[in-house]
Amino acid sequence: MAGEEFGTGNFNPNDTKRKTITCKAAVAYGPGEPFVLERVLVHPPHRMEVRIKILFTSICHTDLSAWQGKNEAQRAYPRIFGHEASGIVESVGEGVRDxxxxxxxxxxxxxECEECKYCKCEKTNKCERFGVDGEKKVMDCDGATRFSTMDGKPIFHFLNTSTFTEYTVINSACVVKIHPNGDRDLKPYIKTLTLLSCGISTGVGAAWNTANVHSGSTVAVFGLGAVGLAVAEGARARGASKIIGVDINSDKFIKGRGMGITDFVNPRDDERAVYERIREMTGGGVDYSFECAGNLNVLRDAFLSAHEGWGLTVLLGIHSSPNLLPIHPMELFQGRRMVGSVFGGFKGKTQLPHFAQECMNGVVKLDDFITHELPVEEINEAFDLLVAGKSLRCLLHF
Incomplete structure (x- = not known):
């Protein structure tokens, strides 16, 4: 495996630096259309860019909703989706030092560019230039793409990353170097560390950074996909005394037990409102609730499940609907609060390497999140698994 060359600075024996690479990629030509695995051209990195050989990439619901075309602003084709991956630096552009x-x-x-006023502010993990932007489809420095078809037509980028390809080009602000854990070899961890690109960092970080879940606290997690279960895992690691999982798919309850969930609520099992049941279970409501479903009705239940006076609701689900929050302004005077969390509050380049060390040390358990592994040729089958609710994370390899 290419990972044999970790840290040697001599990854590419064929010296492809400054040359255009031909490789495999899963290309989308329209919303909801099957991915087409084909040869594409990947051009060299420009200033402050990095070209990466992808080892593993996985699929999350953000890829799914974007591919389905739920947000019209994201409809730019042909396009290479994917944003959760791990890989090895093949070459760097001018100015890259880290x-x-x-x-x-x-x-x-x-x-995280580390230079703008947002990056220098301790109160946010937003970056002025390289924050989340589903509409961005070209590279920042010149407004062009680094992908093209074999006959030279441009292929657009996605979410600062584009990882459904054997090689990709990304601005260095969106690439995090993971250091070996002391004398420990990185190779045994490359699969699980793939998940730090999005889902696990988003969920665990929401519990640690955004909510700051404390020992003995009570938690409710609405939506037990990978992000929701990562919230539960983060709350477990922080010593929460009760972690309630809420989902309409009871099959997820079995998986959830291994990730810290102590109690389960299926909204379809009882005519009472979910928040009423949770208040009853916890003597008035939980300290922290997390909405991971992207559903406004669920968001209201999560908000009202939080305890009066101090309860905090953290919004993680992606809401593509134009509908506004289902909260009456006067309800905020009851002392409940609500806040959104992006990427779990992590500043990627400065904080993610330490989080990776904690994962390698076993503070957070990652292995159970990987439910399937397939070759990239079976990417359409991998999406079917996600749509059917049969996978948490399906790893694709080239």
């Missing part, structure tokens, strides 16, 4: 050829890295959709 990584070199052969380094093991993970891409991040929410970048």
């Amino acid at each position: 990584m070199k050829e052969g380094d093991f890295v993970v891409p991040i959709f929410n970048g």
Whole structure:
């Protein structure tokens, strides 16, 4: 495997630096259309860009909703989707100083340039230039793409990353170098560290950074996909005394037990409102609730499940609907609060390497989140698994 070259600075024996690479990629030609695996051209990185050989990439609901075309602003085709991956630096453009050829890295959709007023502010993990932007489809420095078809037509980028391809080009602000854990070899961790690009960091970070879940606290997680279960795992690691999982798919309850969930609520099992049941279970409501479903009705239940006076609701689900919050302004005077969380509040380049060390040390358990592994040729089958609710994370390899 290419990972044999970690950290050597001599990853590419054929010296493809500054040359255009021909490789495999899963290309989308329209919303909801099957992915087409074909040869594409990947051009060299420009200033402050990095070209990466992807080792593993996985699929999350953000890829799914974007591919389905739920947000018209994101409809730019042909396009290479994907934003959760791990890989090795093949070459770097002018000006890149914090990584070199052969380094093991993970891409991040929410970048950190380390220079703008947002990056210098401790109160946010937003970046002025490289924050989350589903509409961005070209590279920042010149407004062009680094992908093209074999006959030279441009293929658009996605979410600062584009990882459904054997090679990709990403701005260095959206690439995080992961260091070996002391004398420990990185190779055994490359699969699981793939998940730090999005889902696990988003969920665990929401519990740690956004909510700051404390030992003995009570938590309710609405939506037990990968992000919701990552919230539960983060709350477990912080010592929460009760973690209530809420989902209409009871099959997820079995999986959830291994990730810290202590109690389960299926909204279809009882005519009472979910928030009423949770208040009864917890003596008035939970300290922290997390909405991970992207559903406004669920969001209201999550908000009203939080305890009066101090309860905090963290919004994680992606809401593509134009409808507004289902909260009456006067309800905020009851002391409940609500806040959104992007990428779990992590500043990618400065904080994610330490989080990776904690994962390798076993503070957060990652292995159970990987439910399937397939070759990239079976990407359409992998999407079917996600749509059917049969997978948490399906890893694709080239």
